[in-house]
Amino acid sequence: MLDTSSHINWRSEFDRLEGAYAPSTMRAYYSDVQAFVDWCQKLGRQxxxxxxxxxxxxxxDQGREKSASTVRRRLYAIRKIHRLLRLEDPTYDEDINLSLRRVRRSKLTRPKQARGITSDDLERFLASEPDTPTGLRNRAMMALGFELLTRRSELVALRDEDLTVRPDGTLQVIVRRSKADPFGEGRIAFTSRWTAELIDExxxxxxxxxxxxxxxxYKNKxxxxxLETTTVRRMIKAAALRSGYNDFNAQEFSGHSLRVGAAQELLKRGHDTAAIMRAGxxxxxxxLARYLEKAEHNVWK
Structure with a gap:
């Protein structure tokens, strides 16, 4: 078969997706298709x-080194670029499903779950922040992210217009952007007065x-x-180290730890699954069940 791929500017086709997908999704598409193109060129395939x-x-081949979720994501990227190029899509063939199943069965380890931040952790993390503008911002971010059960992308996407002060001094917040809400319709969440005061400061x-x-x-201005989403991860890991966690245990925390820990805390306080799903x-x-596994274990201690 004649190799026509050198004449296809596949990257320009992704320009059509700008604004329809989150920036992180776009970066993943570019990266995954590039990995496929590089692999094909190396082996002389089209x-x-x-x-x-x-x-x-x-x-x-990817399944030998990459996680099953990464391989599945790359398959979706190949599917998307074929559709954008209006080429016949090979990804729905049953042999594709069988190959993906082989990869999943070869990766029997469970997906790694970020360590949840408990309410005790949160108190220590906030106390560890310095009395500087950065410390002031970080205290407000961690307190708000925990009470709203936000993903890190949702936390950094918040704007002043998303917050409304209620008569009792708490905040009503519209969390607009998430993987489950690509069109920004949002969900309503609420804070304590204490967190509202941190935000106000x-x-x-x-x-x-x-x-x-x-x-x-920058330079106290x-x-x-x-903010970049990586700022949330770095902030949490740094707070864990300052609060007495050793380097190994601090690495178990991630930008997702606020959401994980808050969900676990709600379960331990007696809230049912439906209420936790609404809150987050x-x-x-x-x-959600994966988030709650460790919390369920601790309920009986």
């Missing part, structure tokens, strides 16, 4: 249009000219742009 044998071989220092609720700080915006009981 990526566009790909045949079933090529995709099967790619899946099983941070906003008073930050000023009213900043578009985002949380922003970077707020910068009018959105979960659509899948199966996904």
């Amino acid at each position: 990526p566009f249009p790909a045949d079933v044998d090529t995709v099967c071989a790619f899946i099983e 941070w906003q008073a220092w930050r000023g009213s000219e900043i578009f985002w609720l949380f922003c970077p700080i 707020p910068i009018n742009r959105e 915006g979960w659509k899948s009981v199966q996904v």
